[in-house]
Amino acid sequence: MRVTGLGHAGLFIETAAGSVLCDPWVNPAFFGSWFPFPDNTDLDWAHYGRAADYLYVSHLHRDHFDAENLRRSVHKDITVLLPAFATDELERELSALGFTNFLHTPAGTPVERDGLRIMITALTGPGDGPIGDSALSLDDGETVLLNQNDAHPLDIAAIREFGEVDAYFVQFSGAIWYPMVYQLPDSAKKEFAARKRQGQFDRALRYIEAVEAKHVFPNAGPPCFLDDELFEHNGTGRDGESIFVDQLEFLRQLGRARPEMRAHLLLPGTVAEPEDTACKLTHRYTESEIEHIFGEKRAYLREFARRQQSVLAAERASRAPALPRERLLAELKQWWEPLLTRADRICAGVGGPARLDVGEVPIVIDFPAREVRLWDGERCRYTLSTSADLVATNIDRREVDWSNSLLLSLRFTASRIGPYNEFLYVFFKCLSMERIEYVENYYDSCQDDGQDIVLDGWRVQRRCPHLRADLGRFGQIEGEVLTCTLHGWRYDLTTGRCLTSDGHDIRASATSQPTAGT
DSSP states (O other): OEEEEEETTEEEEEETTEEEEEOOOOSOBTTTTBEESSOOTTSOHHHHHHHOSEEEOOOSSTTTOOHHHHHHHSOTTSEEEEOOOSSSHHHHHHHHTTOOEEEEOOTTOOEEETTEEEEEEEEOSGGGTTTOEEEEEEEOSSOEEEEOTTOOOSOHHHHHHHOOOSEEEEEOSOOSOTTTTBOOOHHHHHHHHHHHHHHHHHHHHHHHHHHTOSEEEEESOOEEOOSTTTGGGSTTOSSSOOOOOOHHHHHHHHHHHOTTOOBOOOOTTOEEEEETTEEEEEOSSOHHHHHHHHHTHHHHHHHHHHHTHHHHHHHHHTSOOOOOHHHHHHHHHHHHHHHHHHOHHHHHHHOSEEEEEETTEEEEEETTTTEEEEOOSOOOSEEEEEOHHHHHHHHHHTOSOGGGTTGGGTOEEEEESSSBOHHHHHHHHOOSHHHHHHHHHHHHHTSOOOOEEEETTEEEESBOTTTOOBHHHHEEEETTEEEETTTTEEEETTTOOBSSBTTOOOOEEEOSSOOOOO
16 A cells, blocks of 8 residues: 555555545635645646546545545546535535546445445534544555544544554644634633643544554644735744644654654655555655755745735635625525524524624624624624625625634634533534534434443543543543543533533532442
8 A cells, every 4th residue: 555645634545456535635725724734736636636546535624625626636437435424515516526426435334345445434413514524444455544534533443343553644733713713812822722732632642542553644734824814823823822733743742752653744745655564655855845844834834825825816806895784684684594593402502692793794693582683782702703705705605614614714803701602603514404404403313311421430421412422431530520532521520510612511420439430
């Protein structure tokens, strides 16, 4: 097996039983905010698109689903490996680009094609898109590969049952807007960013230890920001207030934590040939070029930005003009109010009005009243502020997932009173009736099943209220606080209150004798 890194989550996997092209992203995403790091624009995309037998797009986020590159570079009779998502949005988007040959894979079930065993672990929770994310397992008879992408699969046992993993492409870098966009004191933002970076590392390490792969490759990140307005978000920021750890930083931290780990640097154009405990690695960059990319990162990014000025200008020119106040309000009312009438659990979860400042126009999404209206001065716990042209563009394109356009762009500011509210952001990901119906039904089906476990002297419900992780496996107690280590959600065991987000309380009570988890 030969694996060529294509940048970010992109891979070209060659085996005797066929080749697979994964997540080929090159064009900037999220209103021109995200670019792959390092620069991968000079790769021979037409070659990879012609040579591949299979195409795998893990999910619809635009740093994985690059419609322009797929349209231009990938031959349309390729076999598309399709995850078993709850809706057919990914298939529809690929069909619109001209792809016709789809292999529908059952979730978490191996399939075999001409000697290549394939398994896609599909995630379908509201926090995953909400239509999902996925991980790819491949076995060519000699080497087993796991490509995680952005997925955080819960059932590692099933993935290991597929085969002992030789090469693990682990997601390691952040794909979120917190805390960078929040209106916080600099000291608080720096502290929260440090916690987020450490949380990302701890999660990646937990997966690495669970998968027990012979070789580890940090993958699926980080992005870089070439627009002057966003440049200071690069890496860990000018003073540690950002979260985007790069490949070498992660490898160094992993080396300190697990010096015995065989972990390798994968860059655009790098060819990795894992074989048992050995791995031949061929970079297309010289050592001095790698030192320049990572050791002189700001200078490298400034050079990259200069080369991309025409691309940034074209993206800005493609945006729709700001809408007049009356038209803006009418468009959002017509679009969102029918969704709010169906969104019982989302509206109850938000529990109050949220403010959306569109340029100079303050809009309120009144979740209890199921109404979109102008702000009339009332207190709102949650406020998002952005420019009018971005909202107008999302309206013009009927963008059903604003996390996949505005939020991940980092071209907004946010403030809140109290903890993070998952339901507010789920609403912004579900701006179609199809998605609202799905996520409301998902919440209905995920009611607590009544099972309890005993963990370090506490009886608690088995399933985490966030994404149903098994707390017998992922729960960790320190003092009177339970942490679900899969995503870092925290709970006060004395009250059951969720310390991470409103509306996700847990059932818990002290037992008479401390006992290990069962």
